[in-house]
Amino acid sequence: MSDPETVFSPLALTGPLPFLPLVQGDVDYDTASRQQPGLLDRLLDQEGTGVILVRGEKVAVPRGKGALAGRTGASIRLATLPAAYLRGPLAGSTGQFEPPCYYLGTADRQAWLALDLDLACAGRAVQDPLRDLAQAADQRFDWLALREYAPHGRPRQVGLATCAVALSVWHGRQVFCPRCGAPVHPCQAGWAQICQGRASGDRHTLFPRIEPAVIMAVVDSRDRLLLQHNRQWAPDFRSVTAGFVEAGENLEHAVRRETLEEVGLNLGEMRYLGSQPWPFPSSLMVAFRARSLNTDIRVDGQETDDANWFTREEFGAALASDRLRIPQAASVARYMIAQWYGSEL
Ligand SMILES: [Zn+2]
Structure with missing residues (x-):
């Protein structure tokens, strides 16, 4: 054993x-x-x-x-x-x-x-x-x-x-090869590509580039959850904060930067929750729970046009009355919200 x-x-x-x-x-x-x-x-x-x-x-x-x-x-x-x-x-x-x-x-x-x-x-x-x-x-x-x-x-x-x-x-x-523009062909049983731009023996091998994105359940000192609205979403749709990791940045910095940019909140401690591939086209979603040091939301007005704190009671009531729609069943966001809420959604 x-x-x-x-x-x-x-x-x-x-x-x-x-x-x-x-x-x-x-x-x-x-x-x-x-x-x-x-x-x-x-x-x-x-x-x-x-x-x-x-x-x-x-x-x-x-x-x-x-x-x-x-x-x-x-x-x-x-x-x-x-x-x-x-x-x-x-x-x-x-x-x-x-x-x-x-x-x-x-x-x-x-x-x-x-x-x-x-x-x-x-x-x-x-x-x-x-x-x-x-x-x-x-x-x-x-x-x-x-x-x-x-x-x-x-x-x-x-x-x-x-x-x-x-x-x-x-x-x-x-x-086409992103390095030299020549055609590419699959190799390694589909997990890589071989560039045809040079004589065989001198050809470079290409691997999928995965793009990390951070997604964070931001809570305040009363354990209220921040849900926000992106300008391109349906009016009743809300989700947690998310964004792509920039060049030269680590995950933690991306979590703090994106949250500050989108909703004006400074984050304290954060905790890793899990990750899942999101190959649409090539993301890896890395999930965190993070505590905000302030509660005065300031949306950027560009990408995010609304954001609110929800108690569990407020969230449950909004969901039950169809005033609120949340991300689909395959998304990490839905599980992050459910984990905060304390039951399946
Ligand atoms: Zn090439």
Whole structure:
């Protein structure tokens, strides 16, 4: 028996935020295998390899299941295909470049791939078998955005879908090398790109750039929560404070700077709550709870046009009377608000 104190889930969050929708699953990323030549072809030939389908921010779910998104308690699984089904359509695409698949890792000794239909169809002729496959998949499955699907999925499948979407969005947006402008191709089983700008042997490898963003539940000395309104949001929508980390800045500075800029509050002590990827297109949301040293809110008027302190009673009453809407079920903001409120929302 191992000591429970020493056993940590690789996805462990802090006590205050024990669960976040996009931080799930038990998949072994198996990073050591990614650089093996011919890995994707071998996995496609291997019996038992599972395949999920991705198109940018969207994943395929069985026909008819897409309508369940947003319904409380509804469970939705991913559409999965046996790898053998792809051998025919992918036959012409192997060779010099890797097939348009990402190796997501293994779970219970089963290997998982994501077939990226956007990547598969890019630059292909209308008659190409991969285009036919993509067209069939569009008709045969429902397609849900990751943030619609995640609150309804099983943990392992949500983990697979999150990685697949993060890679698909990245490959879809970065088709030229940001260093030299030459075309790029996926490599390392989808987790990197190789720039074609130089002779082979001298080519640089590119990795996804993740953009950290801080998000903070700001409370005052009476434990009231600050909720604010962005000018671009619907009038009744409120959320916690958030912003991108600037160049050369650490997370703590970003939390203090953004809060001061947006709502004029100086923060005292802050505590790390947890983090989750937000690949729309490439963020990592890093959540904090922070105590404000002052209560006189001054909104910047540019990005933020309103902000208020809420007691739990005020918050509960506003929510119950439909005067207040808060972030969606897949967002870290919703869990931060629920953690402060003391019950699920
Ligand atoms: Zn380059």
